[in-house]
Amino acid sequence: SNRTRRTHIGAPTRPLAATRPSPRVAMLGQPFADVLVVASCVALVALVAIGIFGDMQGGHVPTDGWFGWHPVLMTLACPCLMPMGRLSYLAPSEWPCLGRIHSRRAAHSIVMALSFIALLIGYLCIFKAHLPKHKFFGYDFNKHAWAEWARVAHAWLGYTVIGLSLFQVLVGLAKLQILQSGQRKFRFHGQVGKVTMLLSGVVLLLAVKLWAWSTPMKAVLVALIALSIGLGVGRPRPPPQGEALCAGDSDCRP
Numbered sequence: 001s002n003r004t005r006r007t008h009i010g011a012p013t014r015p016l017a018a019t020r021p022s023p024r025v026a027m028l029g030q031p032f033a034d035v036l037v038v039a040s041c042v043a044l045v046a047l048v049a050i051g052i053f054g055d056m057q058g059g060h061v062p063t064d065g066w067f068g069w070h071p072v073l074m075t076l077a078c079p080c081l082m083p084m085g086r087l088s089y090l091a092p093s094e095w096p097c098l099g100r101i102h103s104r105r106a107a108h109s110i111v112m113a114l115s116f117i118a119l120l121i122g123y124l125c126i127f128k129a130h131l132p133k134h135k136f137f138g139y140d141f142n143k144h145a146w147a148e149w150a151r152v153a154h155a156w157l158g159y160t161v162i163g164l165s166l167f168q169v170l171v172g173l174a175k176l177q178i179l180q181s182g183q184r185k186f187r188f189h190g191q192v193g194k195v196t197m198l199l200s201g202v203v204l205l206l207a208v209k210l211w212a213w214s215t216p217m218k219a220v221l222v223a224l225i226a227l228s229i230g231l232g233v234g235r236p237r238p239p240p241q242g243e244a245l246c247a248g249d250s251d252c253r254p
Helices: 030-053 069-089 101-130 149-179 189-210 215-234
Strands: 004-006 012-015
Touching: 030 069, 030 215, 069 101, 069 189, 069 215, 101 149, 149 189, 189 215
Parallel strands: none
Antiparallel strands: 004 012
């Protein structure tokens, strides 16, 4: 309302301010979303592995070959470990072993390092699978022909995700070193991480489009990718200093 309050002598005071929910209240529904992220990540990796190696449409890929492990490891790296790595950094103080910001930074670093390792091994798998056919970047160097647009986009966006992930690892290591001296730099690190996760989601959606799974299988995978990436990227920061998630920490922001 634009009406102003007046004192007992009739002098106007400032307009009534709209009440805002406290950060503590705004975070009440977050534990459910966090559990949903973890469940979506685990279910996504398991379902992709079953869809690749299992007895079903689009499956029966040999486990002793390079190609089948590429989608499994890339799923583990991007829509699973990346959102969980961000979640570990923003975890509430009630989570075991994550009560302080230093513990959350350590957990974040470990999970993201595992994600990058899985990403590199996943790329090695597709490199070894395509090396005899000389197919790279969505281009067949034997036939001198490009693949369909979805495969080309999948390849180039995949390389972009790998490049951004390497950049994030280097920046993260530098950030940890600088934090030991009490300084905070590279504040863009979190935003680049969100972009990397979103791009990885697009890469996986293209892979789902290309794979010969049934329509119901693809629908479930798309839903799980949307949940893991969407909730992982959209997970809000902890409340400002002084609130529950930052209790006892003087440095609660990235």
